[in-house]
Amino acid sequence: MVENQLTQLDVERHFSISRAKKLLHKVSPIFRRIFAVTLTVGMYGCAPEMGSSPSPANSRVGAGVSLEDLSIILQDMLPTGKAVALPTEAESRRAKNFGISYDDGHGAVRIVVSLQRVPDLNSSELTRCPLISRSPTSRCTRSVNVDGSVLVLNQEYEGVQEVGVQRWSAVATSKDGRQTVISEWNRASEQEDMPSRPNPSLSLKQLEAIATDRRWDFAFSGIEAPSPQPDPSAGLMTKEEILAVVKASLPRRIRTSGEEGDPRGYADLKVRDKQGESLLEIQLQRWKPEDPRMAQLFKDGVVKPNGIRLLIRQGPYGHKGAGAISWTADSLRLNGLRVIVTAHNAAAYGVDAVRKEPALSVGELTDLALNDAWDSQS
Incomplete structure (x- = not known):
């Protein structure tokens, strides 16, 4: 496919017209829509593939794209309605973030777009569906396109489900690390506690179309990719491997699911006995043996005869659900391997307790954290 490359004059013309079009918005919404379509077809023609790099012409002008310009482009992509910029704009060398309140006549919604670069597809959690233990209401799909780009579509309640505030999102990440995140809430602004309508205005298909729209491409040349960091x-x-160790170590009364x-370093599962279900989490970390942060963290713990430091924590931290508590056995080996085992009396974060205490006792959590099987990967 032959690509139509943007020239400097094209882009300058685009933004001059965009600013003029913003002034015409209140005068003639119909003209505005026709103008937007004409501008898009006339300027962009055949768009580059998701996995391809922006053209040199795009790179020359991307740094000069303002958040106001990007907000206007977003409004061009929306169905006819009333849009007002929100004070959520933020710009740095690493990302461009902006938002609007949009009302199609059936209740205002909040829409926020983030443009950023990631080192690779595996380095961003946004290229994976959220864990159900952390987002129990999530309904998520992940797809990999033929060009290597990844699309994640998600719907979930934010906060207490009974309140009814929902966040729907689309995350498009190209093979070269360009990432567009569009999120929509069924409330007019972040300050609003209650929903303005039963569901967000735009469907997942519409969010996908916006996230993958080629009109964002030239803006990425002004966004720096973060320096690669050690994994x-x-x-x-x-x-x-973590789950295999856990299931081999659990008491016989415990059944597992979920x-x-x-990919590495963390796993969770549901454990249950006759009293009900409980979330069990296992996290592995690698630290330098003499790291002062670990010395501070474990200062109130105990040191076992083999030199392993152990700290027990009990409390409601990390939860919003009614009556939910967590018990944690946190251990640090002499070589810097940290093993954190946490059990909850709820099936996930943010939901109400389903039992009085976690399914595993503090002693059983301690035995799991101190298990010699973790040392096999040291």
Whole structure:
């Protein structure tokens, strides 16, 4: 496919017209829509593939794109309605973030767009569906396109489900690390506690179309990619290896289900006995043996005869659900391997307790955290 490359004059003309079009918005919405379509077809023609790099002409002008310009482009992509810019704009060398309140006549919604670069597809949690343990209401799909780009579509309640505030999102990440995140809430602004309508205005298909629209491409040349960082989970056990150790170590009365986790270093699962279900989490970390942050963290703990430091924590931290508590056995080995085992009396974060205490006792959590099987990967 032959690509139509943007020239400097094209882009300058685009933004001169965009600013003029903004002034015409209140005068003639119909003209505004016709104008937007004409501008898009006339300027962009055949768009580059999602995985391709922006053209040199795009790179020359991307740094000069303002958040106001990007907000106007977003409004061009929306169905006819009333749009007002929100004070959520933020710009840096690493990202461009902006938002609007949009009303199609059936209740205002908040829409926020973030344009950023990631080092690679595996370095961003946004290229994966959220864990159900952390987002229990999530309804998420992940797809990989033929060009290597990744699309994640998600719907979930934010906060207490009974309140009814929902966040729907689309995240499009190209193979070269350009990432467009569009999020929509069924409330007019972040300050609003209650929903303005039963569901957000735009469907997932409409959010997908906006996230993958080629009109964002030239803006990325003004966004720096973060410097590659060492993978903190490198060398740690895989999710499958962690789960194998856990299931081999659990008391016989315990049954398991709902296994999930990150590729390395973290896994969680549901454990249950006759009293009900409980979330169990296992996290592995690698630290320098004499790191002062670990010395401070474990200062109130105990040191076992083999030199392993152990700290027990009990409380409601990390939860919003009624009556939910967590028990944690946190251990640090002499070589810097940290093993954190946490059990909850709820099935996930943000939901109400389903039992009085977690399914595993503090002693059983301690035994799991001190298990010699973790040392096999040291």
